[in-house]
Amino acid sequence: MTDWEVVIGMEVHVQPRTRSKMFCGCSIAELNDPPNTHVCEVCLGLPGVLPVINRAAVEAGLKTALALSCEIPRHTKFDRKNYMYPDLPKGYQISQYDLPLSVNGYLDIGERRVRIRRVHLEEDTGKLVHAGDKLHKARESFVDLNRAGVPLMEIVSEPDIRSAEEARDYAMELQTLLRTIGASTADMEKGQMRAEPNISIRREGSSELGVKTELKNINSFRALFRAIGYEVERQRKVIEDGGTVVQETRGWSEAEQRTFSQRSKEFAEDYRYFPEPDLPPLELDREWIEELRAALPELPSVRRARLLEQLPARQVAVIGGDRYLADLYEAAVAKGAPAVATANWIVNEVAPTGKLPSPDYLYELMRMLNEGNLTRDQAREVQMEAIETGRTPAEIVAEHGYSQVSDESELRVIAEAVIDSNPKMVDDYRKGKTQVINALVGDLTRRAPHANRNVARDLLTKLLT
């Protein structure tokens, strides 16, 4: 049995961070805003209206292109992609066809360099809400045009990705990059970032590409990973059973954890692209591009390399993958917080909660932990309360009367009681089984929850020898 090689190219749609839509002044709707409340004559496609390019969207596109090391041509233009669908009010989508905003970049995922074919700008369509689960069975369908005209950047990679893991890492790295440069919040669950992998498989060693399928409806990194895994298996079975893969678009069903056929490319639409006559070609000002390039923050790959000089790889994997965690870490350390302990705290106690303390508070917390004035459990509670109330950790500690007991003289009575009630363990310890000390410390901290474990351990050891 030959091995199969997986070949994946990614199309990622990202909503740039802008106040208004791509071609009109409408504000961007939040996820659950009432339908058709962020619309005007332009994004509704009423007769006689014209689009005007949103400069902020172009800027976000350019920043993204620069961060992906793309070339930015002098001339770019918008085109019309023509098709009729009820969520497309003009009967065409304004997109970019043969002269995109940028071309030929790359993004490194570990050792793998994924080439970026293009980054271009376009507008989103509206949304259909069906009464019933499928269009042809629905009694009624409703159109919500809040999203119609929302700006999108489409980032298209070359088919350089070789596994579901790499595809997920690519998407995550892209998200980190977009957040770092402030081009997008790129939240997959909120639809601000949509990944559509194009997947094919081929015999190991073959240089020809197999027939590809494109996956849609993927709303999380996990779904991306699973959908690709499922699709690769499906294609493998089809081929090994003597069949051929059909070129088509397939949807990922989160409920059923499988892909299903949506649209066969045999009946591919002819989009009749032509230059958008309502928008003059965009001549990009070189000075503006150079200003944007100069203003780019440190990119995640560079920052990660720098963090690796201070921290273990396991911690860098978490902190270096999130701009906000990395900022927090560096700011707290700059104030004097200990590097590894702070990183450890961020990885275990900050990242999982998704809520960030201010660097000042984190520094204060780390100082109290380090000086042995606070238990880890207490510190966790103090952090939560500080984030929720905005009061300083010191205030909260004072109010709760939190503090660790680190004074030997206060603990001595309890330590002696522990020794008295565990004669078996004391005997074992004295015979050389020194690991029972942990159980003894445990007993002590049960009796005195605020005891500093290190002080308790030292004290017990001293009393036993």
Add this chain to the structure above:
Amino acid sequence: MISDDLTQLTIKEASRLLRLGSISSADLVTAHVQRIERIDPKVKAFLRFTPEVWEKQADEADRNIREGTARPLAGIPLAVKDVLCVRGVETTAGSKILGGFKPPYTATAVQRLFDAGAVMIGVTNCDEFAMGSSTENSGYFPTHNPWDLDRVPGGSSGGSAAAVASGEATIALGTDTGGSIRQPAALCGVVGMKPTYGRVSRYGLIAFASSLDQIGPFTRSVDDAAVVLSLMAGFDPLDATSSDRAPMEVLNNFGGGVKGMRLGVPREYYDVDGIETGVKAAIDAALFILQRAGAEIVDVSLPHTDYGLAAYYIIAPAECSSNLARYDGVRYGMSEEDAPNITEQYMQVRRKGFGAEVRRRIMLGTYALSSGYYDAYYLKAQKVRTLIKRDFDAAFEKCDAIVSATSPTVAFPIGAKTQDPLSMYLCDVLTLGGNLAGLPGISVPCGTSEGLPVGLQILGPQWGENLVLRVARAYEQASEIHPEVADIASPDARRATND
């Protein structure tokens, strides 16, 4: 009874009477309404009237005149082509598919005239979505030429041309995609001007072919055209293709005459196929007058003229096929409640809502843009368009402006070309080059042929409106031919104005 003479005035004449206090804006409107009641059942220039708009605007104009704050068009009756959106006024682009559509916004060009004090009388008829050269493609009814009611007024802005020619409005707005202002102006004997592409904002103009469409005025004098155009002109933040380049200098020195100017006569236009001898004679006379006024008449060539028509009838339909995709009967206009599904609804609405010519152009354009045909048609047409532009660039090295007939023929009988779309397309052969190249052009009356008006077209280089107006004004003065108002009341209107 208010004198019917008030319907014969230019802006300049009417403004003088208004400012002297001899008449009020309300009088001027009343005179027009009375005339419309008498003659529009025959001319049928208007689709709708807008009393709710004119009452308010006339009141305001009168108040401003009394208070001495009158603006340049205070009280001047204006007719608006049905492709220009006016807030709250049914606007249908001459099409059934937009029946009942009342835009929640006003086209920038119209708004600028409102801001200048104009008083909107009503909405004028046109070919559906401005596609046609006779106004017979209107989804509602054809308009009649005021000089001969059995003939067409030209098109697509036929209603606007007829309204000004018949004294139903002092000024009117039209749109010109391939000649739709200049050709009806010629056929109705009024002044019609198409500005440089980008001079006037297209915001609120229901698009036919976006890269060709421009809004312009119909008036009874060259000065009036200059005034109206200058008030509409200039950059609009809502139209990315609009521009402030080379601003127009109005009421200034374009009275400078043509002495020493070189006026080019393209031989391809002068001897165009199908040009009527009467039209040619009128143009010869006009050239003689211009020469006598001091211009040098030079021979120029626009060698790709023949390909222009073909290129135009690919580019314009291509853009229209996309521009008209939004008319699906879902959000506004005609609807089809009983359709069993969405695809069927699209098909039923578009089959019923669009007329034959619109459907034909959607098909042509869709075909020209389809994969496998794009290079052979659309792309090639764009290359021809570049060649046409170069033709004009080369010609303007030899001359200051280009002069020709506006239309090879005078107004033709209603129904004469409706069965033969190609013969109708040929009506635009002398005008559409100006659209492909984005140039400013004007048509001014230059006499008659068989008792019907002939128009002289003057084309200038890009942003050369001042120059075009200067030549037109010089001709108007030297020829002493001024647009007249057709007297529809007389059964012999045509003979009465002959010779």
